[in-house]
Amino acid sequence: MTALADILRARIEDSGPIPLHDFMATALGHPEHGYYTTRDPLGAAGDFTTAPEISQMFGELVGLSLAQAWMDQGRPTPFALAELGPGRGTLMADILRATARVPGFAEAARLHLVETSPALRAEQARRLPGGTTWHDTASDLPDLPLFLVANEFFDALPVRQFRRDGDGWREALVDQDGTTFIRRWSRPRAEDRLTHRLDDTRGGDIVETCPALPEITAQIAQRIAARGGAALIIDYGDWRSLGDTVQAVQDHAPVDPLTAPGRADITAHVDFEALAGAAAPARFTRLAPQGVFLERLGITDRSQRLAAGLAGDALENLIAAHRRLTAPQEMGSLFKVMGLYPDGAPPPAGLEP
Secondary structure (H helix, E strand, C coil), rough: CCCHHHHHHHHHHHCEEEEEEHHHHHHHCCCCCCCCHHHHCCCCCCEEEEEECCHHHHHHHHHHHHHHHHHHHHCCEEEEEECCCCCCCCHHHHHHHHHCHHHHHHEEEEEEEHHHHHHHHHHHHCCCCCCEECCCCCHHCCCCCCEEEEECCCCCCEEEEEEEEEEEEEEEEEEECCCCCEEECCCCEHHHHHHHHHHHHEEEEEEECCHHHHHHHHHHHHHHHHHHHEEEEEEEEECCCCCCCHHHHHHCCECCCCCCCCCEEEEEEHHHHHHCCCCCCCCHHHHHHHEHHHHHHCHHHHHHHHHHCHHHHHHHHHHHHHHHHHCHHHHHHHEEEEEECCCCCCCCCCCCC
């Protein structure tokens, strides 16, 4: 067992079973033993790989979508170029490289990253230019036109999990059985926030809510509505939460989310309906599969240009990367994209209003 497991066991012994949301928040964000505060989880040596680590094409196209939104809105100067949960900084490095030839974009951009992990901040500092500003929360972003990307950020926010029981709901709790963490369910109770889900669920169905999602989304949307800008939110999930989607990976393999707190990445699918519901007063786009979004931006043409100078393993790796990012059976359908933009402006390139 881990040091963090001992802390969680002591807490359960003292006060009883804890909500799954609290277990997940502690496992990921504990200041000394949390998963994201103690390691670089990405790449072959880590636990998982994100789209920017698969191919430079992903970040290049995301960057050009943001740059087009910037031009569509009159090239505001200065503006905040921001990322939530920037990982190693790979995505932002690709964005900066792809937009370097857009006249005026680099000069007007002020780079802001929302990142709490000391290990990842250090890696980002090695990859990105001087003058980068780091923030602990989205609320700290500057009062400037905001052009922002959040790739696999919202999926790492802790969720509450509810199972329908009649017209009430039982909440998922984490308890212990000896040295093993187990999931239990609370007694049924009414949940006002889930009243609307009584129309589309049946007894035993599971619904997840993310307490932090509405506030973070609103902070971004309010800046965009007031000052201009755009946000690209890319994550796995769907329009409405249904089912148990809490999962964990360790060494690139699935594991029980309760097995090794602090040593495995725990995530849940994003409820894009909840995200859209928090987007006012900004506008939100239709939800698009990642593959469709990237194809609209020209990923096939870009891959063909890159392929022209390649052969052998390098060419095979490029073809595999294109397939992994866009194919429906890979990331192309599981991952979705939603854009936020101000009233009166066109939606970000690659997305529809």
